[in-house]
Amino acid sequence: MADVPEANSQPDTGDTELDRAVSGILTELRTATPERTAELGRRLADFLDRRKALVESRTDDIEAIASGIDGAVHALDDAASSTELMQRACERVAELCSARTVVLSRLEEDRIVPVVSFTTDPDITPSLPLGFDLAPGSPEEHALAANTVTVDELVPESMRNTLGNNGFSTVPVVVDGRAAAFVHVDTMLDPPRRHALSVFAEMLGGQFERVGLEARRERQDLLLRDSARRWSSNTDFDALSPRGAANSAPPPAENDVDRRLLDPLTEREADVVRLILTGASNASIAAELVITVDTVKSHVKRILRKLGATNRAELIAKYRSTPR
Structure with missing residues (x-):
């Protein structure tokens, strides 16, 4: 029987x-x-x-x-900065996955660096875990290799005070074609919620690209307006008078100076230069462009070599002294 x-x-x-x-x-x-x-x-x-x-x-x-x-994706649509986007993302992941605690980290080469933590417990102040290496064979490495959610019973040691010790799930966030961040939640998700987190992580990567693009456009607009103001302040008054106008050449387009300076650079290097010219630090540039600090440093080295400058100060001086 x-x-x-x-x-x-x-x-x-x-x-x-x-x-x-x-x-x-x-x-x-x-x-x-x-x-x-x-x-x-x-x-x-x-x-x-x-x-x-x-x-x-x-x-x-x-x-x-x-x-x-x-609902979670729509909640990210009007985030105005990377910082606001990360905070909202953690809140929505907690709701979507029925999790108590969520941590979002930057991926800097082979190191995971937590930048935002969120908890639904009103009696707990969320703490930010220490960074840790992306170890061979770790759940994070498996998640990165498969670009999917991975669950494990053993929480990384540096995250145990934040995530607890009852297992966790993690997923990479891909921005501009490369993994730039990780999301960790303090629960071992079932298959439907793993799928939900995977879909959300994909959408989050697109939102980081949107925020980065908007920030770059705003920075470029500021630089162009600044260039126009400085050009106007350095222009001979006679050249603007009706009599002088007949003998003067038409003023250059607002972005001519930027074009002459940035011609040797790739598009991403040009983005980095524009942020350098606003006084942004490596960390700020990394957050704005959603790349790692080490990647920013590599870009800066190549930029200085291409533009014949020894440091940032000389680069800024070269920009300001470019003929207008």
Whole structure:
């Protein structure tokens, strides 16, 4: 006789267990006596009802998660800065994953550096964990290699005071085609919520690109306006008079100076230069462009070499002395 759990027992009622129970009943029905057939029929009906309820419950859960993803993504749409975006992202991940604590970290080469932490517990002040290396074979390395959510029972030591010690889930955030950040949550997510976090992380990467692009445009506008003001202040008054205007050349386009300075550079190097000219530090540039500090340092070295400057101060002086 097939080993079929009783209808009123409490087995694992996941899909596999229920399917096994139904299969066992159907097999036994082939040779069962009439009395046994009636009993098996009742059990079969019960298990089929339970499987239907499980499917309906899972469908409702998936619909709720899908709605949660939609709401979480829309909540990021009007974030005006990387800092605001990161804070909102942590709050929404906690809600989406039913997690208590969320940590968002920058990925700097092979080091994970936490920058924002959030907790739903009003009695706890969220702490920022220490950074730690991206170790070979770690859950973070697996998540990075597969670009997906990874769960593990063992929380990284530096994060235990923040995430606790009951397991965690993590996913990388890809910005401009490369992993730039990690999200950690203090719970081992089930498959539907892993999928939800994976989708949200993908959308978050796009939002970082949007915020970075808007910030770069604002910086460029400020630089161009500053160039126009300085050009105007250095222009001979006679050249603007009706008499002098006949003999004067038309003023250069507002971005001519920027173009002459930035011609040797790649697009990303030009973005870095524009931020340097506003006085931004390496850390500020990294946050603005959503890249690592080490990447900024590499860009700066190449920029100084291409533009023939020995340091930032000389680069800024070269910009200010460029003929207008």
